[in-house]
Amino acid sequence: MSNASSNRFANRFEGKVALLTGSAATLKGELMGFGGATVWRFLEEGGRGVVITDVQDEIGERSAAQLRDSGHDAIYMHLDVTDEDQWAVVANATMEHFGRIDILVNIAGILDPKSILDIETAVWKKTMEISTVGIFLGTRAVANPMEQSGGGAIINLASMAAKQGSGSYGSAYSFSRGGMLNFTMSSALQLSSLGIRVNTIMPGWVHTPFTDYLYTDPEQSKFRTDRVPLGRWGEPEDIAAGILFLASDDASYMTGAELLMDGGVSAGSVRPANPKSDD
Numbered sequence: 001m002s003n004a005s006s007n008r009f010a011n012r013f014e015g016k017v018a019l020l021t022g023s024a025a026t027l028k029g030e031l032m033g034f035g036g037a038t039v040w041r042f043l044e045e046g047g048r049g050v051v052i053t054d055v056q057d058e059i060g061e062r063s064a065a066q067l068r069d070s071g072h073d074a075i076y077m078h079l080d081v082t083d084e085d086q087w088a089v090v091a092n093a094t095m096e097h098f099g100r101i102d103i104l105v106n107i108a109g110i111l112d113p114k115s116i117l118d119i120e121t122a123v124w125k126k127t128m129e130i131s132t133v134g135i136f137l138g139t140r141a142v143a144n145p146m147e148q149s150g151g152g153a154i155i156n157l158a159s160m161a162a163k164q165g166s167g168s169y170g171s172a173y174s175f176s177r178g179g180m181l182n183f184t185m186s187s188a189l190q191l192s193s194l195g196i197r198v199n200t201i202m203p204g205w206v207h208t209p210f211t212d213y214l215y216t217d218p219e220q221s222k223f224r225t226d227r228v229p230l231g232r233w234g235e236p237e238d239i240a241a242g243i244l245f246l247a248s249d250d251a252s253y254m255t256g257a258e259l260l261m262d263g264g265v266s267a268g269s270v271r272p273a274n275p276k277s278d279d
């Protein structure tokens with residue numbers, strides 16, 4: 001590979017500012033979430049600065065401090081994505097500090113693994129609220145600042161579960177993720193004239209703090225690995241690559257779209273031991 005092509009991504013986010021929800025787990029040396037893997041790569045590829053937000057303030061503050069110690073411009077702010085006032089505070093603070101918002105990544109989410117018959121109504125509502133009300137409030141909070149910044153990109157983290165029913169558990173989760181796909185399409189239509197692209201990522205099973213309880217349980221982990229045609233759990237870096245593709249100019253002709261990153265799970269059945277048929 002020539003130097004030119006290996007450095008293709010070196011400065012692709014030069015001057016850009018990214019705001020991320022649900023992104024406290026950004027510490028190098030600890031298990032990172034999608035936000036963490038995205039933030040480090042974004043900054044290493046020239047990003048001017050990041051605002052990481054979450055409801056986990058202690059780890060969020062430590063993450064931002066580590067980013068600053070590494071020479072990056074990073075702020076942590078408390079943001080419960082269901083709170084409209086908090087969105088206003090974060091959007092204003094981002095504009096005051098950086099003067100622009102180019103990228104919003106909506107990552108916040110919860111999953112209660114209970115069936116329709118067992119889940120508490122309050123938890124069902126909370127799951128829906130974080131996924132669907134959260135991205136609505138976030139989209140509205142950044143639309144004008146993004147337009148003032150010359151346009152931007154919003155990336156909503158849904159799930160491969162968004163297009164599947166949940167046979168055993170997680171029905172509130174998959175329902176809420178399906179709603180994210182639909183809202184992405186409406187946002188893409190309504191914000192296109194402001195120069196804002198909006199897309200969704202649908203990850204499969206990825207090892208992050210969100211899934212660590214499954215990953216570290218040998219039976220649960222194998223159950224999933226056996227169902228992934230590519231034969232492994234995803235890493236947060238796999239998904240960060242998709243987030244940053246959608247955030248970059250390489251995706252300049254994509255809006256209202258869904259990027260499935262699930263190692264092949266949604267394509268169908270389990271990876272065969274021998275892909276060649278006998279005849």
Ligand SMILES: NC(=O)c1ccc[n+]([C@@H]2O[C@H](COP(=O)([O-])OP(=O)(O)OC[C@H]3O[C@@H](n4cnc5c(N)ncnc54)[C@H](O)[C@@H]3O)[C@@H](O)[C@H]2O)c1
Binds near residue numbers: 021025079109157158
């Ligand atoms: N890891 C996977 O396998 C996987 C697969 C598909 C989809 N997802 C989705 O991706 C997103 C990112 O998860 P992750 O894997 O990076 O794990 P993560 O646990 O690092 O990120 C989720 C974050 O959301 C935060 N959060 C919860 N409620 C919130 C609220 N009301 N306001 C703001 N933040 C809140 C949590 O504190 C947590 O830090 C989640 O929405 C999850 O549903 C994850």
